[in-house]
Amino acid sequence: MNDILLQVKDLKQYYPVTTKEQGKTFVRALDGVTFDVKRGETLGIVGESGCGKSTMGLTICKLIEPTDGQIVLDGEDITKYGRKQMREIRKKIQMVFQDPYASLNPRMSVYDIVAEPLVIHKLFQSKEDIDARVIELLRQVGLDAYHAKRYPHEFSGGQRQRIGIARALAVEPQVIIADEPVSALDVSIQSQVLNLMCDLREQYGLTYLFISHDLSVVEHISDTVGVMYLGSFVEMADKKSLYDNPVHPYTQALLSAVPKPDPRERKEKIILSGNIPSPVNVPKGCKFHPRCKYCTDICKEAVPERTQISDSHYVYCHRAKEFAK
């Protein structure tokens, strides 16, 4: 069995837009991302608003067609798959979204929402079998059989996210891409849903791509963490290396802004100058250079190559070797 479940190679998503200054141009929302995810691994993806996290999720699931690059799932190149072929693939890869209220059809009962994928994929023939599976799925996410008759508006945010998770689980996927699954929830409810996701991962050997702007949430659930800036990764590492020894100046700045309960662990907050540039006008060289206090001439000219810090840690920064402890 192949150890690598998902391979993404130089994936690009350029949205066509029209601007006043440039006329017809592109938003480079995903600008060449390459990474692998091992079977059973959870890859956390972090970055500020607009850096392309949701675009990455949607593109990998092919809910939008990639502009360029390659997506290989479980050894199968799905990049060019059409709608019909993707139908089979959706049994392997599912998405959970941030706002369960927007992603659950308000006119469908919970039963219909959870049963829909079972019916579409013809996983069960008889009504009795579908009923039993729906109830089993609801129990697995901590809901009760009687909830099946109710409608999404009758649930709390956390419960609605459980319904979204039950629906994603219905087809027994290998990979779940969760796009900010707990960001709309209260902090206490966030940890309940995160714990549920951890339990389900154990139980089913699931592989997660877990997208969030919240570094603490990502730290809780991930094995590996990738930091995105303007459509590409600046750093990727096993969780411990990333949080203990961040190398890229952007990662260092993001982490310095995370509140730490223990005063001994508190670091001086690094304030980044300037705003994130527009993905329509991406800076030349290293995209981060206009905001980087360590910027040198080469940073303004050349796109940084990938620098390996250890087997499980790499960085895209011209000065990576210097910054690595």
Ligand SMILES: Nc1ncnc2c1ncn2[C@@H]1O[C@H](COP(=O)(O)OP(=O)(O)OP(=O)(O)O)[C@@H](O)[C@H]1O
């Ligand atoms: N359909 C679209 N057409 C044009 N531009 C788009 C479209 N969807 C997203 N964008 C742009 O692409 C960039 C990446 O957007 P995306 O939603 O992937 O970011 P994100 O990291 O998920 O942000 P957030 O944390 O706010 O959810 C942004 O500049 C956004 O404005």
Ligand SMILES: [Mg+2]
């Ligand atoms: Mg998003």
